Amino acid sequence: MINAQPEIRIVNTATDLFQAAAVEFVACANQAIAAWGKFTVALSGGSTPEGLFTLLASGSIPNIPWDKIFFFWSDERHVPPDDPESNYRMANEAMLSKVAVPAENVFRVRAEEKDADAAAREYEQTIRMFFALRPGEFPRFDLALLGMGPDGHTASLFPGSTGLEEASRLVIANWVEKFKIYRITFTYPVLNHSACVMFLVCGPDKATILHEVLENPQSGLPSQRVRPTDGRLIWLLDRAAATALTQQVTSNPVRAS
Ligand code: 6PG
Numbered sequence: 001m002i003n004a005q006p007e008i009r010i011v012n013t014a015t016d017l018f019q020a021a022a023v024e025f026v027a028c029a030n031q032a033i034a035a036w037g038k039f040t041v042a043l044s045g046g047s048t049p050e051g052l053f054t055l056l057a058s059g060s061i062p063n064i065p066w067d068k069i070f071f072f073w074s075d076e077r078h079v080p081p082d083d084p085e086s087n088y089r090m091a092n093e094a095m096l097s098k099v100a101v102p103a104e105n106v107f108r109v110r111a112e113e114k115d116a117d118a119a120a121r122e123y124e125q126t127i128r129m130f131f132a133l134r135p136g137e138f139p140r141f142d143l144a145l146l147g148m149g150p151d152g153h154t155a156s157l158f159p160g161s162t163g164l165e166e167a168s169r170l171v172i173a174n175w176v177e178k179f180k181i182y183r184i185t186f187t188y189p190v191l192n193h194s195a196c197v198m199f200l201v202c203g204p205d206k207a208t209i210l211h212e213v214l215e216n217p218q219s220g221l222p223s224q225r226v227r228p229t230d231g232r233l234i235w236l237l238d239r240a241a242a243t244a245l246t247q248q249v250t251s252n253p254v255r256a257s
Pocket of ligand 1: 044045046047048049075076077087146147148149150153154155156
């Protein structure tokens with residue numbers, strides 16, 4: 001299977017980016033629910049997605065079928081769910097606590113577990129059960145939301161980390177040397193098995209690294225290695241993040257508003 005070409009979409013502001021991301025989120029949800037009655041989404045962490053989560057929970061986007069959406073996380077910090085660093089906590093405060101999603105549809109990483117590897121293995125088992133996977137099979141999330149750090153990392157797959165080479169596990173505890181912490185993260189096989197991966201990248205501090213990821217095939221940066229083998233890859237960018245991109249990348253016919 002050849003990897004689909006990335007769909008590069010550049011919008012003017014971060015607000016436009018959240019609006020476009022919400023439209024894509026609902027479109028993916030409706031498509032999945034029409035096909036098999038539910039929508040599985042892996043949320044990203046960090047700060048960028050908070051604007052999307054807030055918009056989705058605002059009530060201004062009609063007909064979101066919350067009861068048919070199943071939430072997972074593509075990565076989590078090794079902290080309790082009420083910790084300011086927790087990706088679950090951010091998503092819960094910005095969205096999940098404000099909408100009619102059944103509690104049993106929310107699958108957070110139990111990152112309060114002292115042993116990060118145990119937390120990763122437990123989450124892996126949760127995913128295996130939910131998707132009824134046979135040994136060696138990978139889950140196919142309908143949508144995986146991702147962000148990108150200024151070093152080119154995505155999820156918690158950081159440059160130089162051992163997790164970059166993981167080819168069989170679904171979820172691992174990945175040691176992040178620069179922060180001297182473990183993080184629990186999806187591996188590339190899971191991300192690249194998704195039906196759709198959507199990166200949300202905004203702000204001028206991402207411009208240089210984004211040029212490397214999207215226009216320098218030799219960069220080998222973690223975000224560049226996310227290429228769904230049989231799915232869509234969308235890079236949703238605001239203009240500030242896209243300033244270092246050259247014409248050939250941004251002339252992609254799929255480019256929207
Ligand atoms: C995390 C994320 C991480 C994030 C990038 C971008 O747990 O931090 O999963 O991969 O997406 O670091 O973060 P910002 O959106 O805050 O720039």
